[in-house]
Amino acid sequence: MQDNMKNLPWIFALIFLSVQVQAQIITGRVTNQNSAEPVPFANVFFANTTNGTATDENGYFRLPAKAEGRQTLVVSMVGFQSYSREVELKKGENLQLQIMLNDDLKELDEVTVKADTTGWQDNFYIFRQQFIGKMKGAGDCKIKNAKSLYFYYDPRLNQLIAHAKVPLIIENEHLGYRVEYWLEHFVADFREKTTHYFGYPRFEEMQPKNKRQAKKWRKNRIKTYQGSLMELVRGIYSKANLDSMGWDVRQLHYEKNTARPDDEFLRRKVMEHINNEDSAMYYSKLLRQPKQIAVVSRDLFDFQKYSKPKSDGSLQLDYDGYLNATYMKENQAREYYSFMQDYRAQPQNTIIQLLAPPYFLYTNGFMYDTKNYMLGGYLGWYEKLATQLPLDFNP
Secondary structure, rough: OHHHHHHOOOEEEEOOOOOEEEEEEEEEEEEEEOOOOOOOOOOOEEOOEEEEEEEEOOOEEEEOOOOOEEEHHHHHHEOOOOOOEEEEEEEEEEEEEEEEEEEOOOOOOOOOOOOOOHHHHHHHHHHHHHHHOOOOOOOEEEOOHHHHHEEEOOOOOOOOEEEEEEEEEEEEEEEEEEEEEEEEEEEEEOOEEEEEEEEEEEEEEEOOOOOHHHHHHHHHHHHHOOHHHHHHHHHHHOOOOHHHEEEEEEEEEEOOOOOOOHHHHHHHHHOOOOOOOOHHHHHHHHOOOOEEEEEEEEEOOOOHEEEEOOOOOOEEEEEOOOEEEEEEEEEHHHHHHHHHHHOOOOEEEEEEEOOOEEEEEOOOOOOOOOOHHHEEEEHHHHHOOHHHHOOOOOO
């Protein structure tokens, strides 16, 4: 199974969002849906940020917003289903909420309730590669409660499924963050060569041991930010000169590879020449060639042509298709060359597949709806938890 994972270039990182409201300071109370009793010490936070608090012994909370724009408010507590709500944060406006949590009694998928697949350590190795990553710095990320993870390998679907009943606690010594991650879904699909996961991360600044460590963390964060999707989205939103930022973004489409015959013909030829090694290898090589080839536009993509500002402060992007985004200021990481088994020095190249417009871009670098786009290529490999920065990060 581990060998198959080297061919998983696509990654989905999803957050469920719902119900738009407007606020600057959020207060409220969290109670049990069934008993109406208060839920003390529940986590209340904006997903993907360092901004959070906890309810008091009577279930009350007060959460000031550190930034404007669209964010996801999450309330989580062990033993209850996670609550999430999309909020539109505007200066000077407050919001009071009455939040009711349901007991976590929902039936798990039939697959996930089965006993762990034999070989927990091997499954965890795959999970860690796809969730934490394999880039430089990933080794400095520790899942402190890894044994709370349960795995099941479904041989029928050729999928590895992971789930946890408590939040994963990750200490990222490379960037200086402690992350509490409420994992809602994780599936590594070996047949489709994709990894699909989503959840609610809450970031907390770690305390540096000394000034030297603080300086190192700051340096690592800035380096991680440069060339990230967050930087690109912020640049698009602010109508910055992407070229001066190091970004080259162009339209991309796929055409049939006319140099490659169809599968049935090639397989027949391989069998016909089974006793002729050279001929068999020739047709086998053709069989491994892609059925489609990527064609990149000669012109830079004009985001202003496809976007318009909205009254809520977002930038609406109406484009359906592929974008070829290359970060020219830095070559791909050495670990990525090994992953792709291609050791030619090249700039960081990513294919962004936009599946269902419109999209809404925000000043903090968030692009909604995360369910409807995919990252392939470099950022599909690179943007994992080890390189994830909170949305309130400022370089």
